[in-house]
């Protein structure tokens with residue numbers, strides 16, 4: 001049984017349909033990225049999963065509990081990092097983590113100090129004296145400490161510096177190894193590529209593409225300028241598409257076969273890149 005499931009999850013704001021029939025299932029130990037430009041419905045989907053909002057139609061469940069009618073059970077199982085933080089400014093980081101732990105009936109242990117060290121924050125400093133990036137790190141710590149099966153993050157790397165961004169991605173990979181499921185929204189393709197098992201692309205409230213990242217990792221994108229007559233068949237024996245005198249090829253197969261084939265073609269300006277999410281995302285959203 002999936003840990004998180006949405007079935008035809010739909011939300012209308014008045015006459016406007018912000019999310020349209022989302023079907024999604026996430027298993028324990030799976031990291032899923034929710035991608036889409038501003039306004040595509042990512043936060044709306046996350047808010048319904050967290051039980052903050054009632055779906056117009058369809059439903060979401062976590063561990064079999066309905067996210068709206070059984071939201072207390074659901075929230076016990078989810079740690080959530082919102083896109084915009086509202087923290088209790090008069091507390092220190094440690095007090096905040098303890099407070100949030102108590103709400104779940106948990107007493108955080110030494111993992112607080114271990115994580116604080118890795119994230120490079122002083123958890124005994126009042127939040128009011130922290131920079132926005134530091135507060136963000138305290139919030140991250142507060143969602144990494146609880147022993148919950150599901151972590152949901154709304155644009156988690158916003159305002160983090162590159163080192164901390166890597167640290168966060170590392171922490172998400174650790175959470176995955178511990179069997180936690182992770183769902184996070186993002187605009188940043190590279191971080192989604194780095195950490196996700198699967199990516200869901202939203203556009204105007206609709207799921208337009210679902211991509212298993214393992215299928216992309218052994219693929220390559222080859223581009224080159226033709227300096228002679230165009231070949232008709234590619235390295236895999238399929239017909240080639242040539243436009244404006246340029247070769248544009250997606251290849252999945254053994255590298256030696258590709259290199260052997262390339263060596264025989266009249267090509268210049270050759271570029272071989274890993275097949276990332278970029279071309280797929282831009283197919284739906286233009287060059288944003």
Ligand SMILES: Nc1ncnc2c1ncn2[C@@H]1O[C@H](COP(=O)(O)OP(=O)(O)OP(=O)(O)O)[C@@H](O)[C@H]1O
Pocket residue numbers: 013016018036037038039040041042043044045
């Ligand atoms: N409370 C609301 N009332 C009316 N419309 C809303 C409301 N909240 C969101 N919307 C609209 O619903 C659509 C989806 O918004 P949502 O916040 O889910 O997008 P998003 O993908 O999370 O965007 P972002 O990347 O900017 O956070 C947008 O067009 C937004 O204007």
